[in-house]
Amino acid sequence: ISIYFSMDIQIPKVSIIVPVHNAGERFIRCLDTLIGQTLREIEIILVLDCPTDGSDKTAKEYAAKDSRIIILENETSLHIGYTRNRGLEIARGEYIGFSDHDDYRELTMYEELYAQAKASDLDILLGTLVEVGDRYELNVYPDIPDEEIRELALKDLFMAGNDTTFAPYAGYILPNLYKSGFLKFHNISFVDSRTATPEDWLFHVKCLYFVEKLKLNRKIYYHHTTHDSNAANTSWYGNYKVVTTAQKIIYDFLNQHQCYEKYKIYFFKGVKKRVSDSLLNELMLKKSLKKFIQAVRYVKTMPFIRDAYKYGEYPLIRYRIGGKLSRKILILIMRL
Numbered sequence: 001i002s003i004y005f006s007m008d009i010q011i012p013k014v015s016i017i018v019p020v021h022n023a024g025e026r027f028i029r030c031l032d033t034l035i036g037q038t039l040r041e042i043e044i045i046l047v048l049d050c051p052t053d054g055s056d057k058t059a060k061e062y063a064a065k066d067s068r069i070i071i072l073e074n075e076t077s078l079h080i081g082y083t084r085n086r087g088l089e090i091a092r093g094e095y096i097g098f099s100d101h102d103d104y105r106e107l108t109m110y111e112e113l114y115a116q117a118k119a120s121d122l123d124i125l126l127g128t129l130v131e132v133g134d135r136y137e138l139n140v141y142p143d144i145p146d147e148e149i150r151e152l153a154l155k156d157l158f159m160a161g162n163d164t165t166f167a168p169y170a171g172y173i174l175p176n177l178y179k180s181g182f183l184k185f186h187n188i189s190f191v192d193s194r195t196a197t198p199e200d201w202l203f204h205v206k207c208l209y210f211v212e213k214l215k216l217n218r219k220i221y222y223h224h225t226t227h228d229s230n231a232a233n234t235s236w237y238g239n240y241k242v243v244t245t246a247q248k249i250i251y252d253f254l255n256q257h258q259c260y261e262k263y264k265i266y267f268f269k270g271v272k273k274r275v276s277d278s279l280l281n282e283l284m285l286k287k288s289l290k291k292f293i294q295a296v297r298y299v300k301t302m303p304f305i306r307d308a309y310k311y312g313e314y315p316l317i318r319y320r321i322g323g324k325l326s327r328k329i330l331i332l333i334m335r336l
Contacts, residue, residue, distance in 0.1 A: 013042065078194075157201055205250060272312040
């Protein structure tokens with residue numbers, strides 16, 4: 001791994017970690033809205049995950065002009081989870097922010113978020129995100145007091161979201177700030193997204209479980225671009241093995257902290273949604289009954305599967321794969 005940085009900059013207030021693969025032309029706008037932040041005391045950590053489209057050259061051109069940019073290069077592709085961890089390992093900021101390489105933000109974002117987080121000595125400041133591009137969706141928390149947000153967001157993560165949004169309220173880490181000391185104290189980092197997804201949901205389960213000082217900023221600062229090249233739209237991201245592994249990580253975490261009974265009804269609902277989607281996706285992509293049966297057998301080795309399909313609620317969620325009949329049949333199969 002290669003690292004390029006300047007030692008003559010002051011300790012930053014915010015470190016912003018950006019995994020970079022093949023961002024294309026969108027990378028320019030991302031960088032411009034980072035170096036143009038009104039909060040000047042930042043460091044921008046660009047972790048190059050073996051791009052092949054020239055994004056590495058663009059990153060180094062920007063770094064040559066701005067000493068706040070640090071470039072770290074992966075020797076082999078680590079995907080987004082471990083790539084973010086590389087950034088966390090060297091981040092020096094009081095607070096940590098994350099950005100995707102093809103997104104952009106308002107220029108006052110980190111100045112205003114940092115001021116609020118610092119004033120209340122927050123462990124986490126949740127922000128508000130809007131999706132733009134192939135679809136438009138505003139990810140807005142319900143109008144409830146800040147002291148209730150943690151529990152609502154945690155349960156919503158276990159359930160894999162609600163019936164009206166693409167993702168859980170706290171499914172995105174991108175519009176938020178995290179106190180560096182909080183993450184280090186609780187040893188919170190990302191799982192290997194080559195083996196478990198979504199890595200940001202798993203990161204947030206730990207964050208929300210341990211957090212004591214949490215607030216929400218409802219102003220829209222962060223614009224998340226959606227397009228066919230998004231990692232979440234690739235086949236591996238929704239593969240039944242990585243999805244089931246992620247649910248097993250949550251299952252083990254809940255049991256480790258003796259709170260499985262408290263949250264299991266929410267966990268069951270999330271398992272039923274995510275695993276069903278992954279299995280139906282497998283059938284639609286491979287169009288092989290043999291491979292579908294193999295996937296079902298693999299999933300059913302997990303200790304929580306039968307209970308999740310027996311006791312978990314399962315409404316027909318919008319944007320999910322397949323129809324009611326296919327899901328009813330799948331539920332019967334999984335209960336056997």
